[in-house]
Amino acid sequence: MSADRLDVIIFGASGFTGKYTVFEAVTVLGGLRWGIAGRNREKLEGVLKEMGAKAKKDLSQVPIFIADTSDEASLLEMARKCRIVVNTAGPYRFHGEKVVKACIESGTHHVDVSGEPQYMETMQLKYDQRAKEKGVYVVSACGFDSIPADMGVVFVEKNFDGVVNSVETFLESGMKEGATGSGSGGSAGLNYGTWESAVYGLAHSDELRGIRQQLFPLRLPKFYPVLRPRPLIFRSTEVDKVCLPFPGSDRSVVMRSQRFLYDQDKKRPVQMQAYVGFPSWLAAGAVILFASIFGLLSKFKIGRTLLLKYPGLFSGGLASRSGPSEQSMERTYFRMTFKATGWPKGDRLAEGSDQYTEPPTKSLMVRVSGMNPGYGATCVALLSTAITILRESEKMPNNGGVLAPAAAFSRTSLISELEKHDHGMKFEILANK
Structure with a gap:
């Protein structure tokens, strides 16, 4: 790899997630050479000015590259200028594959914050072998979807002192007291790109079965x-919340990692179920209502048009074209509680495929938490995965490949890196029995 390459280029830097990734890069990428890329130079210059003022640092000398997913030559040129592309330009269903392809052909690593299972698993199906041949790592779900869940399971296994059979996760999010709209049921909201990804992801969810049959025959x-x-709705004693199944990509990402670790190392895979908690039965019921309407409309073209035209109406005010305010983002917290069960160290079986005859006797509760999950913790996590690839690739598997986060980073110091930063994540043990 040419010595004159930058370490990192942030692609899609003028988008909502992209500009906050630029802000976090000032501290997280300290000591590295980085630049930004996107379609419009004027907007990119504006981001450097805005985020430089916010970070109290002159960013006017940060290199700018013009690249567009409609121009594959520009993507190749961008990818050849750096060691890793940090891709914030979604929805990845429409814009991700060309960037991945350009990176692999350029010998450049790639990380993104996709929460779109169809995109992620299609990339693994189509490009895993080529990425290995080129010595390139392509890792998706490197933001709030799904670093807390996937690396949380890694943290569980490292601290379990035995064999983990299963993990249940319980996600809570809200706003610190004193914020506008504060309270345990509050939220900072979503930007339009995230909403658009969710609409198209659900609309095409029936694609997943065919992809997985090819990926895992x-x-x-x-x-x-x-x-x-x-059950569909229940009160959890673990977090004292009314819970529903979590509709995001966490479970699919965790199970991809577990599948990889079983195939690669013959490690017994951890079973996993994911839930999200709400402060009351009424709040959970309202979510079911909105989710039902969302699911129905997403299946029809006219319904998708309505969802995309009126995001605030159909999300109960959660999504908007302007995105959440900085004040609400900075006061939004998340907590993901993990309940793990399994067997103590003395009961370990000889082979990962062997079966236990006795029920689990050991449990562990851990938590991953942080502030500003969508546009603080997500951006720090994304940049931290990039740093980890650049610094610790020798601890990663197969010299390359298209991987889920835990498959890529289980043996690295990514968790320690995440804990260093103001918008990072805290990993802690709650109870060990």
Whole structure:
């Protein structure tokens, strides 16, 4: 790789997530050579000016590159200028593949914040082998979807002192007291790009079965006891919240990592179910209502048009074209609580595919938490994965490939890197029995 390459280029830097990634880069990428890229030079210059003022640092000398997903030559030129592309330009269903392809052909690593299972699994299906041949790592879901869940399971296994059978996650989010609209049910909201990704992801969710049949033609062996999903709506004693199944990509990402670690290392895979908590039955019921309308409309072209035209109406005010305010983002917190069960160290079996005959006797509760999950913790996590690839690739598998986060980073110091920063994430043990 040419010595005159920058370390990092942030692509899509003039978008909502992109500009906050630029802000976090000032501190997270300290000591590295980085630049930004996008379609419009004037907007990119504006981002450097705005985020430089926010960070109290002159960013006028940060290199700018013009690249557009409609111009594959420009993507190749961008990718050849750096060691890793930090891609914030979604929805990835429409814009991601060309960037991935350009990076692989240029010998450049790639990380993004996609929460779109169809995109992520299609990239693995189409480009994993080529990425290995080129010595390139392509890692998606490197933001709030799904670093807390995937690296949280890594943290669980490192601290379990035994064999983990299953993990349940319980996500809570709200606003610190004193914020406008504060309270345990508050939220900073979503930018329009995230909403658009969700609309098209659900609309095409039936694609996943076919992708997975090609990606994983052989099923994993069944492990017992089986972790059954909980009811559609229930009160969790673990977090004292009314919970629903979590609709994001966390479970699919975790299971991709677990599948990889079983295939690669014959490690017994951890079963996982994900839930999200609400302060009351009424709040959970309202979410079910909005989710039902969203799911129905997303299946039809006219419905998708309505969802995209009126994001605030159909999200209960959660999504907007302007995105959340900085004040609400900075006062939004998240907590993801993990309940793990399994067997103590002395009960370890000889082979990862062996079965236990006795029920689990050991449990562990841990938590991953932080502030500003969508546009603070997400941006720090994304940049931290980039740093980890640049500094610790020798601890990563196969000299390259298209991987989920835990598959890529389970043996690295990514968790420690995440804990260093103001908008990072805290990993802690709550109870060990």
